[in-house]
Structures are given as structure tokens and as C-alpha cells.
Amino acid sequence: MPPATGDRRQxxxxxxxxxxxxxxxxxxxxxPLAAAIGSSARLLIYHFGSKERLLIESMGVIRLRARSxxxxxxxxxxxxxxxxxxxxxxxxWSTSTRHRPYLRLLFEVHGLALQYPRQYxxxxxxxxxxxxxxxxxxxxxxxxxxxxxxxxxxxxxxxGLLMDYLSTGDLKxxxxxxxxxxxxxxxxxRPER
Numbered sequence: 001m002p003p004a005t006g007d008r009r010q011x012x013x014x015x016x017x018x019x020x021x022x023x024x025x026x027x028x029x030x031x032p033l034a035a036a037i038g039s040s041a042r043l044l045i046y047h048f049g050s051k052e053r054l055l056i057e058s059m060g061v062i063r064l065r066a067r068s069x070x071x072x073x074x075x076x077x078x079x080x081x082x083x084x085x086x087x088x089x090x091x092x093w094s095t096s097t098r099h100r101p102y103l104r105l106l107f108e109v110h111g112l113a114l115q116y117p118r119q120y121x122x123x124x125x126x127x128x129x130x131x132x133x134x135x136x137x138x139x140x141x142x143x144x145x146x147x148x149x150x151x152x153x154x155x156x157x158x159x160g161l162l163m164d165y166l167s168t169g170d171l172k173x174x175x176x177x178x179x180x181x182x183x184x185x186x187x188x189x190r191p192e193r
Contacts, residue, residue, distance in 0.1 A: 009047050012039060016058040017065075021101040024108055025055060056122040059109055063130065066102055069093070070134060084186035086138070087154060091178045094162060095171060103162055131155045150185075157181055 015037035020028075030041035030051055048054040073093055093099060110127060113120035136151035143150055158178070165174040 012037065012044065012047060013054075013058055013061050015039075016054060017061040020055070020058055020105055021062065024105060025112060026108070028055070030054075052119045053122070055109065056120060059105075059123055062102065062105065063127075066099075066106075067130065067134060070131075082186060083139075083150075083154075084182035086135075087158070087178060087182040087185065091158065091161075091175065094158070095165060095175070103166060107163060107166060128155060128159070154185075 016033065019033055019036055028051065030044055034041045034044055044051075044054055048057060070090065070093065073089060094103060106127075109120075109123060113123045113127070117124060132148065132151045132155050135154060136148040139147040139150055161174045161177055161181075164177075165171055168174075
């Protein structure tokens with residue numbers, strides 16, 4: 001018995017997400033993608049309407065995977081997390097070899113969405129805010145009204161340093177910068193490196 005349409009759609013999204021993590025989006029064409037995931041370009045258009053919609057929804061799958069891992073990491077901490085520990089933990093998670101494909105793809109698609117906002121508006125909506133909301137919720141008990149602005153500062157700083165790291169490959173220097181930043185937010189702690 002063939003899978004139900006919703007099941008097939010989810011399978012296609014998962015397979016597309018894996019393909020994107022391996023190959024990125026530069027020069028993405030539906031025919032090679034479809035062949036690689038065991039489908040056809042026509043079926044992908046049937047399920048998603050356009051290449052852009054398929055990309056946006058596949059990035060949603062990738063974002064949910066990453067978010068669930070980060071939520072588990074944040075949940076492992078105390079109710080009042082030490083900002084320095086939280087920042088360094090997120091940095092280590094983000095820069096691990098395992099997560100490098102996520103980073104590259106997230107920045108690549110974000111750049112594409114900024115260049116073509118009409119086609120990729122669905123991606124830009126919440127691409128930064130979902131991280132701010134997640135971190136803000138983790139900081140709410142200890143920081144109250146300062147939780148969201150602090151989360152914004154942390155996410156913006158980490159995004160900038162991740163872009164620096166991906167551009168230069170200099171993990172040592174960018175990790176030291178994270179340590180300095182973390183120490184500024186938790187003044188009683190000294191940088192680890």
C-alpha cells in the first residue's frame with residue numbers, strides 16, 4: 001500500500017533536508033534533487049507548488065531539528081542558567097563538526113532570502129526570532145524584563161561570530177571572542193581560554 005499523501009510529503013521534506021545539508025542550495029535544480037531523493041520534479045511541484053516553497057519547508061524541518069537539540073541542551077541546565085556557561089555551551093554545540101553543515105546552510109539560505117525576500121519571505125519570518133524566543137524563555141526566570149533584550153544581544157553576537165568563523169575558519173580566535181563576551185555578561189567569571 002503506498003504511503004498517504006501527508007506521509008509522502010513528510011518523507012520528501014526529510015529527504016530534501018538531508019540533500020540540502022550535503023549539497024547546499026547554490027545551483028539547486030529540481031530534477032537532480034528529485035532523482036537523488038527518489039522522486040520526480042513534477043511530484044515535488046505537485047506537493048510543494050514551487051522550488052522556493054520546498055526549500056522553505058525543508059529549512060523548517062532543519063530548523064526544528066536544530067531547535068530540538070538546543071532545547072534539550074538548555075533544558076539540561078538549571079532554572080537560572082549561568083549566562084557564561086549557556087553561551088559557551090551553545091557556541092560549542094554550534095561549532096561542532098556535526099553541526100557545521102547546519103550553519104553553512106542556514107547562512108546560505110538566509111543570504112538568499114535577503115536577496116529575494118518576496119520568494120523566500122516564509123523563511124525570513126522568524127529565522128532569527130525563534131532563537132531569541134528560545135533563549136529569552138530560558139533566561140526569563142533569572143532576568144525578567146531583561147531576558148528578551150539580553151537574548152537579542154547574545155543571538156546577534158553569536159551570529160556575527162559564527163559568520164566570522166565560517167568565513168575565516170579561525171575557531172580559536174572566535175572562541176576566545178565568545179569567552180570574552182561571556183565574561184562580560186557574567187563579570188564574576190574569567191574567560192576560559
